[in-house]
Amino acid sequence: MRKLIFILMFLACLFARDVFASCSLDNGVPQLKDIALPTRTIIKAASIGEELAKHRVYLWPYGGGIVCNGSNVAAITTNTALLPSALPRVYETGIKGIGVKFCLGLNAHNDNTWCTPFSWTVTDGAGAYPPRFIDVVFVRTGRGVASGNAPMTFNAMWDVGGVRLTIRSQGTTELVNDLFFAGCESVGAAVNVQMGKQIIENIKKGSIPEVPFNFDVRCDGLKPNTKVPVKVYFEGNAQADGMLKLSNLGQSGVASGVGISLVNDKGAKLPFDITRSIALDWNRDAADGSIYRFSGKAKYAPTGGEMKPGKGDATMNFVINYN
CATH class of the missing domain: 2.60.40.1090 (Fimbrial-type adhesion domain)
Structure with a gap:
């Protein structure tokens, strides 16, 4: 009888800890951030897999954050109609030879970014900060490179412990190619x-x-x-x-x-x-x-x-x- 009670109490403690491992958003931090990307961009020379152009948009300022208890998995994802390309974490734009990736930075004072989809573990709130900026990076995906309008309608999501922050973009960006043949x-x-x-x-x-x-x-x-x-x-x-x-x-x-x-x-x-x-x-x-x-x-x-x-x-x- 004592053994049975011990097992039940142990399972109850595990259950209680799992519920307790969650996050909450500080007051004053909006969960939705609308951004506007340039309507026209001239691409630069780049090898396949490298950057043709990049737009950085700053998001939530310092001073607001997320409070977490226990360990939680943080994840960044993108909801878009664009299809994945053959390159990792790069989506097809519909323009020959040009893809795009969506990368979030947690520190406005350095250029370190993590491109969607990506996940990591947050322990006791360490690193649970709203993303400070998003880089929308156009990437060369093939030998031939064309010009055209890239649809930039997407939601980039940052999730941790039941809290979701969303970066929303709409419209298109015209990519102008003065360098490459398609x-x-x-x-x-x-x-x-x-x-x-x-x-x-x-x-x-x-x-x-x-x-x-x-x-x-x-x-x-x-x-x-x-x-x-x-x-x-x-x-x-x-x-x-x-x-x-x-x-x-x-x-x-x-x-x-x-x-x-x-x-x-x-x-x-x-x-x-x-x-x-x-x-x-x-x-x-x-x-x-x-x-x-x-x-x-x-x-x-x-x-x-x-x-x-x-x-x-x-x-x-x-x-x-x-x-």
């Missing part, structure tokens, strides 16, 4: 340059006509009329810059002693190495990005050795270099 891609199908039938003697004399060709590249993620250089180089079975070897050389029915000479519209030989990339010309702005154009010329040219007739096909790829 990406570039070719426009249209593969370019098929019809070289036609040519006489060997005319190729030897260099009297055959050049065949013009061009292709377009679309880049998005920049403001209209931003004419940032985009470069290109080529890949293929090249004898040297500006001279492409024929496909299937040495096989029956394939011409020999001839290749395809390639220059741009300014007469520069097309490079087959990234270190010699050449600029594309800005052509126009479109609804879905800026259009850059390459214009070139191709013709058959002697490569040395005996020139024999046959098929004269060749292929090459162009590689966009915009970083």
Whole structure:
């Protein structure tokens, strides 16, 4: 009988202590804090995972606090329609390459912050202070970075021992990107340059006509009329810059002693190495990005050795270099 009474009393004490471990808010500390973020922000250069821009808003001043008894778990969370990104504690903004994180600081005299979601243990009230500021940090999440409006409607909550403080934001922030491309891609199908039938003697004399060709590249993620250089180089079975070897050389029915000479519209030989990339010309702005154009010329040219007739096909790829 004595043993049973001892167990019941021990459980009652545990229960009483658990109820007693709670917190209360000092008088004069409002539980809701509305904040306003800038409507427009110009981002800076940053590597993936690093800060593009930051807004700090100061919250509850010193002098008010939270009184706690016993140990309590403090937690900071964010209630938002934004989806989590692949980076920890970073949310997608809906703008390509840009995420956002919400970080609270407990001391206005240093920059230490904890980004949501995060939790820690408060013992006997130690560290149970209302957050002094919030940092809304825009983060680069990918190689391509665009511009656009980021929805900044969210509630950031600080909870401890039954007390909740809420930081509320509404509206949008326009993020302006003057630095990065969101990406570039070719426009249209593969370019098929019809070289036609040519006489060997005319190729030897260099009297055959050049065949013009061009292709377009679309880049998005920049403001209209931003004419940032985009470069290109080529890949293929090249004898040297500006001279492409024929496909299937040495096989029956394939011409020999001839290749395809390639220059741009300014007469520069097309490079087959990234270190010699050449600029594309800005052509126009479109609804879905800026259009850059390459214009070139191709013709058959002697490569040395005996020139024999046959098929004269060749292929090459162009590689966009915009970083």
